[in-house]
Amino acid sequence: MNKGLMAVGALAIAGASAAIGWYGVKLLVEPDAQAGAEPAVTPTEDAAATIPVTFDAQHIESEAAGLFTPPACGEEWSSPAQPANGVVPEVSVTNDATGATANVSFVTTEEQALAFLAQEGQIIVTRDGVVVTPDWGSEFVPEYRVASPEGPSTSSSTIEFSGASLCDVAAELSAMWDDFDWENATDEEIAARQAQAEAFENDNRDLPAGEYKVYAWTPVILGNSAAAARALIEEGFTDLAYLQYTAGYSPLADSAEIEQYCEESPTPDGSTELLCDVPQDVLATLLQRDVPEHYVIEATPAVAISEAATFTIE
Numbered sequence: 001m002n003k004g005l006m007a008v009g010a011l012a013i014a015g016a017s018a019a020i021g022w023y024g025v026k027l028l029v030e031p032d033a034q035a036g037a038e039p040a041v042t043p044t045e046d047a048a049a050t051i052p053v054t055f056d057a058q059h060i061e062s063e064a065a066g067l068f069t070p071p072a073c074g075e076e077w078s079s080p081a082q083p084a085n086g087v088v089p090e091v092s093v094t095n096d097a098t099g100a101t102a103n104v105s106f107v108t109t110e111e112q113a114l115a116f117l118a119q120e121g122q123i124i125v126t127r128d129g130v131v132v133t134p135d136w137g138s139e140f141v142p143e144y145r146v147a148s149p150e151g152p153s154t155s156s157s158t159i160e161f162s163g164a165s166l167c168d169v170a171a172e173l174s175a176m177w178d179d180f181d182w183e184n185a186t187d188e189e190i191a192a193r194q195a196q197a198e199a200f201e202n203d204n205r206d207l208p209a210g211e212y213k214v215y216a217w218t219p220v221i222l223g224n225s226a227a228a229a230r231a232l233i234e235e236g237f238t239d240l241a242y243l244q245y246t247a248g249y250s251p252l253a254d255s256a257e258i259e260q261y262c263e264e265s266p267t268p269d270g271s272t273e274l275l276c277d278v279p280q281d282v283l284a285t286l287l288q289r290d291v292p293e294h295y296v297i298e299a300t301p302a303v304a305i306s307e308a309a310t311f312t313i314e
Helices: 003-018 057-064 167-178 187-203 223-235 240-249 256-261 280-286
Strands: 027-029 050-053 087-096 099-108 114-119 123-127 142-147 157-162 210-220 262-266 272-276 289-292 302-305 309-313
Touching (some): 050 223, 057 142, 057 223, 057 240, 057 280, 087 114, 087 210, 087 302, 087 309, 099 142, 099 210, 114 223, 142 223, 167 187, 223 240, 223 289, 240 256, 240 272, 240 280, 256 262
Antiparallel strands (some): 027 157, 087 099, 099 157, 114 142, 114 210, 123 210, 210 302, 210 309, 262 272
16 A cells, blocks of 8 residues: 555545645645646547556556666766656746745647656755755655646646755754654653754754755656546546545545445544545546547656756855
C-alpha cells in the first residue's frame, strides 16, 4: 500500500467535502490544474476503432520506478534541459532574502497539445553548484497534464522554500528531534522542544548567500495509462491517483463494487466522512474504458528536466 497516497488521500477526502484541493505541505496546485489545453484530436484511418485501457496506479508507479534518482544533498550537480516524449518542464522563480517560490509548468515540442502523466512539485535546488534541495521526500503520484505548443500550460505547481528548509540546514533541525522521547515526554517538554525548533527556523529562515539554480523534473508517461486518464478526466474524474481512498466522493460513489471497502467515519465537528480503501485490482476493473485508438501514443516512460532558473542572494 502506498503510504504517501494514503496520507494525502485522507486529506483529499476532507478536501472533497470542502471543495478544497491539497497536495502537500509545500505544494500548492492551481484550481484548474487538471484542465490545461485540450489535446488535439488526431483520428486514425478508422476513426471508430477503440482500444481497452485502464488507470492502474500501481502499474503507473512501476512505469516510473527507477527512471531517475535525484542527486543527494551536498553533491555537485548540474544538468542541461532534457525533454522527454515531447514534453518540456519550465520553471520560473520569484525570491526575496527570506525565501523563494518556484512555479512549474509544461510545454510540448510537438505540433499539437499532448496529454500525459507527470509528477508535480519535483525540483532540484543547487547553491553555488552544490545540491541543497529541501528533503521533503516524495512517492510518485501521477497527475494528468496537457502540454501545449503555444506556451506554458495554465496549470502549474508552486513550491516554496526558505533557508531553514534547505537540506544542509534542515538536517540540524531534524537532529533536534532524533533523540526526543515522544512516548514518555511531558506536555511541557514537547512545548519546549517545539519552541526550540521554531526559534531555529526563525534564525535560519533567510536564504544563505550564493547563486541558486532551480530545476524542475518529472517522469513523462504516455501510452495506455495516459489515454485512460484522458478519458476519465473527460468524464469528470479528478485526482485519479487518490481514488483508492476518495472513491466515495468520485463518479464511482454509486458503484456497488466499492461499498464493502468504504465506511462512514465521524469527524471532530460531529459530522461524518466516507473513508475508503479500495483494492487496486477492483479500481482497475471499474476504471477500464474503451478509448479511441488515437488517444494512445506509444512511448517509453522517460524523465524530463527543465532549464535551470537562476537567482542570486548577496
